[in-house]
Amino acid sequence: MKNIKILIFVVLAYLPFQIFAQDLIVYNSKYLSKPDSTLVFMPKGKSKADQLPLVFMLHGYSGTYKQWDAISNAQNYANEYGFIVVLPDGLYNSWYLNSPLLEKSQYEKFFIEELFQDIIAKYTPNQNNIFITGLSMGGHGALSIFLNNLDKFKSGGSTSGAVDLRTLGSKYGIDVLLGKNASEELLNSFSVIENVKKLAGTDRTFIFDCGTEDQFYKMNNELKMLCDQLKIKATYISQPGGHNRAYWAKSIRQQMNFFKTLI
Incomplete structure (x- = not known):
């Protein structure tokens, strides 16, 4: 692929302690x-020859590719679960979607056509065991990408995900991407709570959770009720907690345990 820079064995000092990241790709x-x-x-x-499972982890609104490492210590998770862990940058407020308004904000196209293909080629994971998850904006993004590309992922996850864009209005840059007066039809087309219907009648499964004090708790409960109505095989975890790092550090371990059971 053109215009890719790879920095190998880079020590990153963005945390109070140092994390050893094997590759940083730009x-x-x-x-x-x-x-x-x-x-x-x-x-x-482990080596690339082992054809390991792989998980993409997407950060939240206003975060960066460093966010999940700061929360969970990605190297420790890679070691403990035996997964290749990939942390892309969502460019602050991309929502990981293809904007119908902004030509240079086609994130899902970038993810699937460029990043995904490059990661597969470089790290040769087991392509039957590829997962994607994320928090908040990244939770919505992870499930959206999963639902739009079921042939590429075994399962997806979301923690504290903003799974219904219809309720956000002009918050978090949604209006910049989709328009200030975006129609309900357009918002539906990008919302997880509508796209999850693609799983009806299939045996595909995913996991999502939300803290009971979280601002997105209501929409996640509504997603669970819809999954039940459609008999979609979703695992939903409702537990005490807010929209914060302490909650995500707990919930991501639950998601990794879930993914491990599917291998």
């Missing part, structure tokens, strides 16, 4: 307005 994409940085963690003692 993508210059025709679909994005600026470069996208992605961290990749290989489990200790």
Whole structure:
């Protein structure tokens, strides 16, 4: 792929303690307005020849590719679960979607056509065991990408996800991407709570959760009720907690345990 820079065995000092990241890849994409940085963690003692499972972890609104590492220590998770862990940058407020208004904000196209293909080629994971999850904006993005690309992922996840864009109005940059007067039909077409209907009548499964004190708790409960009505095999975890790092550090372990059971 053109215009990709790879920094191998980089020590990152953005935390109070140092995390050893094996690869930092910078993508210059025709679909994005600026470069996208992605961290990749290989489990200790494993190689690309092992064809390991792989999980993409998407950060939240206003975060960066460093967010999940700061929350969960991605190298430790890679070591413990035996997954290749990939942390892309969502460019602050991309919502991981293809904007119908902004030519250089086509994030899902970038993800699937460039980043995904490049990661598969470089790290040779087991392509039957590829997962995607995320928090908040990244929770919506992870499930959206999963639902739009079921042939590429075994399962998806969301923690504290904003799974219904119809309720956000002009918050969090949605209006910039979809328009200030976006129609209900357009908002439906991008919302997880509508796109989840693609799983009806299938045996595909995913996991999502939300804290009971979270601002997105109501919409996640509504997603659970819809899954029940459609008999979709979703695992939903409702537990005490808010929209914060302490909650996500707990919930991501639950999601990793879930993904591990599917291998």
